[in-house]
Amino acid sequence: MPDAKRKAEEAKGKAARYGPDIDLGQYTVDTPAYPEQELDKIDVVDEKRLLDAGVDISGNERSGSFIQVDSSVLHAAPTQEGIEVMSTRKALDEYPWLAEYLWNLVPVDTDKYTARAELDFQDGYFVRALPGARSVFPVQACLYLKAEDVSQNVHNIIIAEEGSELHIITGCATDSPESRGLHIGVSEFYIKKNARITFSMIHNWAANVAVRPRSAIRIEEGGVFINNYVSLHPVESLQLYPGAYLVGRGATARFNSILLAPPGSHLDVGSKAVLSAPGCRCEMIARALSTGGYIAARGLLVGEVEGIKAHLECRGMILKGDGEIHAIPELDGKVAGVDMSHEAAVGKIAAEEVEYLMARGLTEEEAVSTIVRGFMHVDIEGLPPVLKEQIDHAIELSEESLF
Amino acid sequence: MLEIENLTVSIEGNVLLEDINLHIAMGETHMLFGENGSGKTSLLMAIMGIGKYKVESGRIIYKGEDITRMPAYERARKGIGIMFQRPPTIRGLKVEQILEIIEHNGEDPEKLAAELNFTDFLDRDLNLGFSGGEIKRAEILQLLAQDPDLVLLDEPESGVDLVNINVIGNAIRKLLQKDKHRKREKSGLIITHSGFILDYVEADRGCVLANKTIWCAGNPHELIEGIREHGYHECLTCERAQEFQEHPDDP
Numbered sequence A: 001m002p003d004a005k006r007k008a009e010e011a012k013g014k015a016a017r018y019g020p021d022i023d024l025g026q027y028t029v030d031t032p033a034y035p036e037q038e039l040d041k042i043d044v045v046d047e048k049r050l051l052d053a054g055v056d057i058s059g060n061e062r063s064g065s066f067i068q069v070d071s072s073v074l075h076a077a078p079t080q081e082g083i084e085v086m087s088t089r090k091a092l093d094e095y096p097w098l099a100e101y102l103w104n105l106v107p108v109d110t111d112k113y114t115a116r117a118e119l120d121f122q123d124g125y126f127v128r129a130l131p132g133a134r135s136v137f138p139v140q141a142c143l144y145l146k147a148e149d150v151s152q153n154v155h156n157i158i159i160a161e162e163g164s165e166l167h168i169i170t171g172c173a174t175d176s177p178e179s180r181g182l183h184i185g186v187s188e189f190y191i192k193k194n195a196r197i198t199f200s201m202i203h204n205w206a207a208n209v210a211v212r213p214r215s216a217i218r219i220e221e222g223g224v225f226i227n228n229y230v231s232l233h234p235v236e237s238l239q240l241y242p243g244a245y246l247v248g249r250g251a252t253a254r255f256n257s258i259l260l261a262p263p264g265s266h267l268d269v270g271s272k273a274v275l276s277a278p279g280c281r282c283e284m285i286a287r288a289l290s291t292g293g294y295i296a297a298r299g300l301l302v303g304e305v306e307g308i309k310a311h312l313e314c315r316g317m318i319l320k321g322d323g324e325i326h327a328i329p330e331l332d333g334k335v336a337g338v339d340m341s342h343e344a345a346v347g348k349i350a351a352e353e354v355e356y357l358m359a360r361g362l363t364e365e366e367a368v369s370t371i372v373r374g375f376m377h378v379d380i381e382g383l384p385p386v387l388k389e390q391i392d393h394a395i396e397l398s399e400e401s402l403f
Numbered sequence B: 001m002l003e004i005e006n007l008t009v010s011i012e013g014n015v016l017l018e019d020i021n022l023h024i025a026m027g028e029t030h031m032l033f034g035e036n037g038s039g040k041t042s043l044l045m046a047i048m049g050i051g052k053y054k055v056e057s058g059r060i061i062y063k064g065e066d067i068t069r070m071p072a073y074e075r076a077r078k079g080i081g082i083m084f085q086r087p088p089t090i091r092g093l094k095v096e097q098i099l100e101i102i103e104h105n106g107e108d109p110e111k112l113a114a115e116l117n118f119t120d121f122l123d124r125d126l127n128l129g130f131s132g133g134e135i136k137r138a139e140i141l142q143l144l145a146q147d148p149d150l151v152l153l154d155e156p157e158s159g160v161d162l163v164n165i166n167v168i169g170n171a172i173r174k175l176l177q178k179d180k181h182r183k184r185e186k187s188g189l190i191i192t193h194s195g196f197i198l199d200y201v202e203a204d205r206g207c208v209l210a211n212k213t214i215w216c217a218g219n220p221h222e223l224i225e226g227i228r229e230h231g232y233h234e235c236l237t238c239e240r241a242q243e244f245q246e247h248p249d250d251p
Helices: A003-011 A047-052 A088-094 A096-101 A112-119 A351-358 A364-376 A385-402 B040-048 B072-077 B095-101 B109-115 B132-146 B162-175 B220-230 B239-246
Strands: A064-069 A072-078 A083-087 A125-129 A139-145 A150-160 A165-174 A180-191 A196-204 A208-219 A224-231 A237-240 A243-246 A252-261 A266-275 A281-290 A294-303 A309-318 A324-333 A339-347 B002-011 B014-024 B029-034 B054-062 B080-083 B090-094 B150-154 B187-191 B205-210 B213-218
Touching: A003 A112, A047 A165, A047 A196, A064 A083, A064 A125, A083 A088, A083 A139, A088 A096, A088 A125, A088 A150, A096 A150, A112 A150, A112 A180, A112 A208, A125 A139, A125 A165, A139 A150, A139 A180, A150 A165, A150 A196, A165 A180, A180 A196, A180 A224, A196 A385, A208 A224, A208 A252, A224 A266, A224 A385, A243 A252, A252 A266, A252 A294, A252 A385, A266 A281, A281 A294, A281 A324, A281 A364, A294 A309, A294 A339, A309 A324, A309 A364, A324 A339, A351 A364, A351 B072, A351 B090, A364 A385, A364 B072, A364 B090, A364 B095, B002 B040, B014 B029, B014 B040, B014 B054, B014 B187, B014 B213, B029 B040, B029 B220, B040 B054, B040 B072, B040 B080, B040 B150, B040 B187, B072 B080, B080 B132, B090 B095, B095 B109, B095 B132, B109 B132, B132 B162, B150 B162, B162 B187, B205 B220, B213 B220, B213 B239
Parallel strands: A064 A139, A125 A150, A139 A165, A150 A180, A165 A196, A180 A208, A196 A224, A208 A237, A208 A243, A224 A252, A237 A266, A243 A266, A252 A281, A266 A294, A281 A309, A294 A324, A309 A339, B029 B187, B029 B205, B080 B150, B150 B187
Antiparallel strands: A064 A072, A072 A083, A083 A125, B002 B014, B002 B054, B205 B213
């Protein structure tokens, strides 16, 4: 038995460190199969739900598209030279060297979810920018849950070769807001020397869906990783804690998270960054808004060498009901000469801000909405306009659930 | 423009203002003097309709309409505008965004910002990290965009350096149509401690708030000079105040 399979077998009952434990037996891996289709002919998905998650099946202003429904890859193709988009299974067939990249950053025996992604592997996407290639538009990747009670277990590999630039938008959605299911997504990112990845993930799950992404990122010298994570819709249980390993001199990582937990949603979201080369920089910014749900906003910065700089900022706002926001910022400086800081605040909407805007002619509802929109706004440097539009659109959509 | 009749205002059960009477005609500007804590800001807040300032009795009439129970946003939409002394910081809300969303007169926000040397601040979060003078300019800029008929200013000159006081003074002149001698339609009520603003804005009348009410009123220059010379404690025993209280309607 190959090593990964053996380790996965051993870990298949292992609960995750964070988040409610899930009985995987509730979810099936047997799903109907769908044939491959041209992007604009795909007819088994709800286009609007995809669009709300930032995925446009017209393919306009995209450098490539990947669409997977349950366990079937419907479409995987780039539209720009120098950018590769294919299913992980196909990429593994095509590139023997790729096996080395699999389970290299995320240990297969991390927990029962990584174990299932190995034991019941259902493909995923492979996106690569060749050396020096720069994606003009983002590549879009969509993971879609259609069947009921299904567990979708994907493994994604993303590689930005030396000097390349890759923008990816990942939209995750269910077929309907009532769908029930489990999504397990393992993603391993490799950012080579002086390369750059902007990865924006917009989740549009459903109130009965559990989500367990497992991601890790390796950033070499001069590399940049910008991660934008947006989850503004109800989700039963979501737990993620990507780890970034900044191993090359001057590597940079930034994590921006915008989270909304309506009543009944449980979000346990965080990120970890290990800065182990001089000149590395990391910034984590989280905005957490509860309208009655639970949010744990975690962040861990580890400074291993002198001359690194890292900052973590978490702002939480409990708008109504008995919502809960638990901010857990952690700093771990392992040597002298590190520069690490954090700030965290959890509060309610300030009455004086509402009154101030009312004195400018806004109704109370308009004032609250303006303040919340401002609260969720995060300035993201270098974000392509199309990604910014998608994030703004996702925030706008969430506003109706505020009142 | 504004008639305040026997107004009594409280916060959380504590009466801050008692039996206030004030009349500001169209085109007139009144100055409001008074010690710290005398209730000047409370009076402006009550006129604006800010929630926690509760009107216990009396009426506020604006352009002939009783607005005493009207929410702040409706008063703003009817043409009352206020400059807060200590406005809050609103993260994520850019100065240019608030200029777009407030009730405004359609003047180009960028042009207005340029008049106030404030163009560089348009893409900044409102009041985040602003100095005292920058906060005042952000407030004036919003008022210029709103172009209200009744302008309420809470210490527009405090914390402003000598260069910017000129900029702010001229913007207030514009707000109050001070360069227009006939058919001036804008009225103002301005709180000032230093009286510097009187160098820019000709005021028709001054009022002194003391003992929770309008204690004295008259020529604003004479009042501020008296206050500078003798302090507010003299107001309490001054003959002018006694005369005013006996004949409040005399000019």
